[in-house]
Amino acid sequence: xxxxxxxxxxxxxxxxxxxxxxxxxxxxxxxxxxxxxxxxxxxxxxxxxxxxxxxxxxxxxxxxxxxxxxxxxxxxxxxxxxxxxxxxxxxxxxxxxxxxxxxxxxxxxxxxxxxxxxxxxxxxxxxxxxxxxxxxxxxxxxxxxxxxxxxxxxxxxxxxxxxxxxxxxxxxxxxxxxxxxxxxxxxxxxxxxxxxxxxxxxxxxxxxxxxxxxxxxxxxxxxxxxxxxxxxxxxxxxxxxxxxxxxxxxxxxxxxxxxxxxxxxxxxxxxxxxxxxxxxxxxxxxxxxxxxxxxxxxxxxxxxxxxxxxxxxxxxxxxxxxxxxxxxxxxxxxxxxxxxxxxxxxxxxxxxxxxxxxxxxxxx
Amino acid sequence: xxxxxxxxxxxxxxxxxxxxxxxxxxxxxxxxxxxxxxxxxxxxxxxxxxxxxxxxxxxxxxxxxxxxxxxxxxxxxxxxxxxxxxxxxxxxxxxxxxxxxxxxxxxxxxxxxxxxxxxxxxxxxxxxxxxxxxxxxxxxxxxxxxxxxxxxxxxxxxxxxxxxxxxxxxxxxxxxxxxxxxxxxxxxxxxxxxxxxxxxxxxxxxxxxxxxxxxxxxxxxxxxxxxxxxxxxxxxxxxxxxxxxxxxxxxxxxxxxxxxxxxxxxxxxxxxxxxxxxxxxx
Numbered sequence: 001x002x003x004x005x006x007x008x009x010x011x012x013x014x015x016x017x018x019x020x021x022x023x024x025x026x027x028x029x030x031x032x033x034x035x036x037x038x039x040x041x042x043x044x045x046x047x048x049x050x051x052x053x054x055x056x057x058x059x060x061x062x063x064x065x066x067x068x069x070x071x072x073x074x075x076x077x078x079x080x081x082x083x084x085x086x087x088x089x090x091x092x093x094x095x096x097x098x099x100x101x102x103x104x105x106x107x108x109x110x111x112x113x114x115x116x117x118x119x120x121x122x123x124x125x126x127x128x129x130x131x132x133x134x135x136x137x138x139x140x141x142x143x144x145x146x147x148x149x150x151x152x153x154x155x156x157x158x159x160x161x162x163x164x165x166x167x168x169x170x171x172x173x174x175x176x177x178x179x180x181x182x183x184x185x186x187x188x189x190x191x192x193x194x195x196x197x198x199x200x201x202x203x204x205x206x207x208x209x210x211x212x213x214x215x216x217x218x219x220x221x222x223x224x225x226x227x228x229x230x231x232x233x234x235x236x237x238x239x240x241x242x243x244x245x246x247x248x249x250x251x252x253x254x255x256x257x258x259x260x261x262x263x264x265x266x267x268x269x270x271x272x273x274x275x276x277x278x279x280x281x282x283x284x285x286x287x288x289x290x291x292x293x294x295x296x297x298x299x300x301x302x303x304x305x306x307x308x309x310x311x312x313x314x315x316x317x318x319x320x321x322x323x324x325x326x327x328x329x330x331x332x333x334x335x336x337x338x339x340x341x342x343x344x345x346x347x348x349x350x351x352x353x354x355x356x357x358x359x360x361x362x363x364x
Numbered sequence: 365x366x367x368x369x370x371x372x373x374x375x376x377x378x379x380x381x382x383x384x385x386x387x388x389x390x391x392x393x394x395x396x397x398x399x400x401x402x403x404x405x406x407x408x409x410x411x412x413x414x415x416x417x418x419x420x421x422x423x424x425x426x427x428x429x430x431x432x433x434x435x436x437x438x439x440x441x442x443x444x445x446x447x448x449x450x451x452x453x454x455x456x457x458x459x460x461x462x463x464x465x466x467x468x469x470x471x472x473x474x475x476x477x478x479x480x481x482x483x484x485x486x487x488x489x490x491x492x493x494x495x496x497x498x499x500x501x502x503x504x505x506x507x508x509x510x511x512x513x514x515x516x517x518x519x520x521x522x523x524x525x526x527x528x529x530x531x532x533x534x535x536x537x538x539x540x541x542x543x544x545x546x547x548x549x550x551x552x553x554x555x556x557x558x559x560x561x562x563x564x565x566x567x568x569x570x571x572x573x574x575x576x577x578x579x580x581x582x583x584x585x586x587x588x589x590x591x592x593x594x595x596x597x598x599x600x601x602x603x604x605x606x607x608x609x610x611x612x613x614x615x616x617x618x619x620x621x622x623x624x625x626x627x628x629x630x631x632x633x634x635x636x637x638x639x640x641x642x643x644x645x646x
Contacts, residue, residue, distance in 0.1 A: 065461025202425035210449035
């Protein structure tokens with residue numbers, strides 16, 4: 001295989017095709033529409049299913065149906081569309097139906113705008129719908145990583161019978177950069193669909209896919225089983241990148257696009273002799289709590305940088321448990337931070353790591 | 365109600381004595397779980413007709429059902445086919461997903477009036493419009509049963525329910541919505557009919573219609589839907605026979621039974637000599 005110049009959204013779509021995607025159901029929304037457009041051509045070419053639904057509500061329920069029938073399925077949307085999908089996500093989480101959801105986040109709240117944003121962190125990580133559940137949430141910082149994480153998302157979703165969401169933003173979705181696509185994986189034949197799937201009650205009792213469990217004890221049992229599974233995922237599937245952390249006295253914590261921008265600020269700081277590192281969560285859930293806890297004993301302070309008003313910073317503080325100061329800087333509404341804004345913030349923190357600081361929204 | 369494991373089972377039927385022949389049997393497409401429906405409810409009859417048709421067409425083992433939210437939410441305990449329980453109103457979207465990845469399977473939704481004609485209006489219209497090769501059984505009893513008798517999209521003008529206690533005032537609550545007539549307008553729908561399960565003659569016609577709807581799907585023709593006028597004696601606050609009388613006197617004149625759309629291809633199917641209706645009684 002060779003590297004090629006490829007746009008993020010197209011790369012995500014093509015990675016899904018190569019991961020053995022059997023069906024895609026989606027609705028156009030900027031800035032992810034290229035995913036849908038690419039698949040509208042590629043899936044029929046491969047003899048697979050593409051359907052443009054009448055809404056995101058319908059899309060996710062089509063995904064629910066197709067995945068319940070045992071197919072490898074995906075949908076893709078952007079923030080307002082994901083809000084509409086929350087109903088389906090909750091049902092699928094309860095009935096343990098695996099699927100991959102891509103969220104190319106945009107500025108909010110409301111219709112917001114189409115600029116790159118990380119404002120859906122809470123929605124993705126804490127609860128993407130009603131009831132007690134979590135999804136595996138993967139956050140790429142480059143086109144190559146988006147490809148790799150889409151492939152991984154399908155494997156994890158099916159391994160654990162859970163939902164896996166890939167969250168990126170318009171800057172990764174719309175950016176072209178060199179990346180390598182994996183070879184095409186063979187598609188799973190319909191005859192090899194999982195035993196729990198709706199494939200027809202031939203020679204076995206009928207299969208039922210439901211999220212209805214009447215009786216509190218019944219539903220508690222289901223919830224306990226889901227929680228057990230989540231603990232396993234936490235133990236097995238937490239991923240992060242530690243960049244120049246070995247000797248770091250200060251550490252920036254940032255995911256996705258802000259993690260990438262932070263690297264530039266870190267390289268500049270290192271050039272001036274400041275020992276700064278980056279901890280970049282790759283799985284936003286499960287969250288890399290342990291590596292952060294370990295770093296908290298080593299560093300003087302942490303700076304969390306996000307393209308939102310401060311969401312992941314809460315998880316960082318929970319992880320660190322007060323062992324070091326945790327500061328925050330964010331840009332809102334689709335504004336992407338400049339590296340020198342991070343540098344300014346970092347310099348102020350280095351000067352007085354313990355001084356309480358107001359929440360900073362960059363240099364406005 | 366308990367879920368499937370705890371659902372009470374039907375009593376075992378003793379073996380047929382030697383020299384006697386079984387002429388009527390419990391459909392294979394129904395489980396032996398005892399139904400939770402109120403005495404007098406028409407769901408049991410309609411479930412049975414769907415099950416008999418699946419048996420008769422020999423498709424039980426390749427059928428996938430989608431249950432609604434509403435009184436029939438537990439239909440998955442009763443239909444002995446692979447089956448999913450959808451979110452409220454989303455059964456046609458779920459059925460679309462299933463059918464698209466399992467085109468050789470027979471896929472049906474079973475929905476009530478709140479599910480199909482209120483919260484799920486978008487999903488049913490678009491599934492029909494796309495000509496999804498699925499079959500919808502739409503049970504219209506003009507009221508929300510499961511939540512205890514509130515106004516439905518098909519509640520009649522001046523009909524009293526718990527959320528229109530002085531009767532449905534069309535100046536504020538709007539008019540009953542006639543889904544079959546609307547869906548019949550869509551090119552993707554090949555067979556749309558309204559029947560009733562209010563008397564023996566109506567029930568027999570309903571069963572024929574259900575069979576034709578599944579045959580249309582088997583022939584790959586497009587979307588098919590059988591609307592069935594039904595009762596909810598509990599929430600009508602009537603005895604079962606009174607409820608049926610009320611429905612015949614009020615529901616039938618407003619929602620006129622009959623075929624709303626039968627394409628030539630479907631009509632050709634209906635002219636084929638029907639197989640002997642197994643289990644249709646004597």
